[in-house]
Amino acid sequence: MVTFWEVVERADMGERMEESAFDMKIFRVVSALGKEYSLYYDRENPVPSDNQLADHVWEAGIRAAVEIGIYCTNTKRNIRFTEDEVVEAIKSATGSVIIGAGKDTVKEAHRRIGDPTEPIVGAGIQTVLYSSPEMAYKMYKLCAQEPDTDGIWQGLVTRIDGKYEVRANHPSEIYQYRKEVELMRRAIAEAGRPGMFICANAPTAAATIGMCDPEKGIRPTDAVSGGLIAELKISFDELNRMAFALAYGSPRRASHTAVIGGFSGGPETAPVIAVAGGLLGMLVTQSELAGPNYVHNRMKTRACRACIWTGSLANQAFARNSRIPAAGSGCDHPAAGPGTEQYFYEAAAGNVGAVASGAAALTGGTRKFVIGRVEDFGSPLESRWMGEVCKASAGLMPERANEIVKALLPRYEGRLEKDAPFGFTFSQLYDVEKETPKPEYLRMYERVRDEFREFGLRFRQ
Numbered sequence: 001m002v003t004f005w006e007v008v009e010r011a012d013m014g015e016r017m018e019e020s021a022f023d024m025k026i027f028r029v030v031s032a033l034g035k036e037y038s039l040y041y042d043r044e045n046p047v048p049s050d051n052q053l054a055d056h057v058w059e060a061g062i063r064a065a066v067e068i069g070i071y072c073t074n075t076k077r078n079i080r081f082t083e084d085e086v087v088e089a090i091k092s093a094t095g096s097v098i099i100g101a102g103k104d105t106v107k108e109a110h111r112r113i114g115d116p117t118e119p120i121v122g123a124g125i126q127t128v129l130y131s132s133p134e135m136a137y138k139m140y141k142l143c144a145q146e147p148d149t150d151g152i153w154q155g156l157v158t159r160i161d162g163k164y165e166v167r168a169n170h171p172s173e174i175y176q177y178r179k180e181v182e183l184m185r186r187a188i189a190e191a192g193r194p195g196m197f198i199c200a201n202a203p204t205a206a207a208t209i210g211m212c213d214p215e216k217g218i219r220p221t222d223a224v225s226g227g228l229i230a231e232l233k234i235s236f237d238e239l240n241r242m243a244f245a246l247a248y249g250s251p252r253r254a255s256h257t258a259v260i261g262g263f264s265g266g267p268e269t270a271p272v273i274a275v276a277g278g279l280l281g282m283l284v285t286q287s288e289l290a291g292p293n294y295v296h297n298r299m300k301t302r303a304c305r306a307c308i309w310t311g312s313l314a315n316q317a318f319a320r321n322s323r324i325p326a327a328g329s330g331c332d333h334p335a336a337g338p339g340t341e342q343y344f345y346e347a348a349a350g351n352v353g354a355v356a357s358g359a360a361a362l363t364g365g366t367r368k369f370v371i372g373r374v375e376d377f378g379s380p381l382e383s384r385w386m387g388e389v390c391k392a393s394a395g396l397m398p399e400r401a402n403e404i405v406k407a408l409l410p411r412y413e414g415r416l417e418k419d420a421p422f423g424f425t426f427s428q429l430y431d432v433e434k435e436t437p438k439p440e441y442l443r444m445y446e447r448v449r450d451e452f453r454e455f456g457l458r459f460r461q
Helices: 004-013 019-036 051-068 083-092 133-144 171-190 205-210 236-248 270-285 305-321 341-356 380-392 398-415 439-454
Strands: 070-072 077-079 096-099 106-109 120-123 151-153 197-200 223-227 252-260 290-296
Touching: 004 077, 004 236, 004 270, 019 051, 019 270, 051 083, 051 270, 051 305, 083 270, 106 120, 120 380, 133 151, 133 171, 133 380, 171 197, 171 205, 197 223, 205 236, 223 236, 223 270, 236 252, 236 270, 252 270, 252 305, 270 290, 270 305, 290 305, 305 341, 305 398, 341 380, 341 398, 341 439, 380 439
Parallel strands: 120 151, 151 197, 223 252, 252 290
Antiparallel strands: 070 077, 096 106
């Protein structure tokens, strides 16, 4: 199999080209493949169940990976792989990734379409800003206590000593991200889950590497997140993370985002680039797990019809044609804010489709798509929802998931671009001192949960 250092060498020695030329190469190749394989988008059925279509997307994804390759933004060179190298990476996949430690160890294993095996869920509020270490500690601890979550995402306290603002590419970034992960380790230990895996990824490689410490920080049993930049690009900063992760001995997360309406084309061809990016990300990071992710170029949600279709189809392609665990997103980033019914509907629609389609791990955390500078924006109840829905969706076939999603879309589809409810902060949704949801929020949660029982989801409690 291609080694990491061969990839780095190709970043230095590959064909030189302008980034704009590479972008157009993506569009030309995927457009031609879409026509050759007669790929289509069925808007009326957002969770597809056409096995032949999934297989065609898989074949086209391999060809796209070979024909397009990856663009290194630092050297302006095209990193290319042969078909034999891509196929060898697929055949070499072990089928699972072990993550976490002790009694909190979990296995991110390949899942089939409709697989009854529960997926792994990494919750927490992804990259949220916290007003103080005390608020962050409470949030981490309460999210870790949710029984249907297996891991937790990192946020960031925005000021050092309540005074100095944390800035990217600045000494404050390295310092505060290190302090943040130490805070997380204390919080998950207090929650009774000291070995729970932590998902942490700072804006720069230097700050990410600074968080790694077997005693107080990111352990070798946690994952170092990285991968490709949308679309099909890599930087030395991302390669620096992976170089360290290889030396440190930790699992690597290879993610890539296809842009629907970008150079990936529309929802009929974006699944091809999602598959290609997942495979290329594995080759670059030497990962056993692929991240065929997606985003819409206009919609600030992953729960629009086109996104659910793209994610479901890409996951199905991996599920049917490989042993690779696919960490394809559900709807970890809705348009609506926390504390609203629409937030729950959007998150459920994306995750139901992903799990039914064979997603092995949904570890992107959960939060409103755009949070701006709002601090403490969310609560542990959204993590509970993500965990409960993902686990309860195990065993659903795409046809049934499609029925559920079609019932959910009319409840929020008209309020995605302009009128999505903004949402609420932790102190607005929880009694912070008692560390419990406010009664009106809990009643909303239970009401929405009852609706999903009527859809046939079987929750543990």
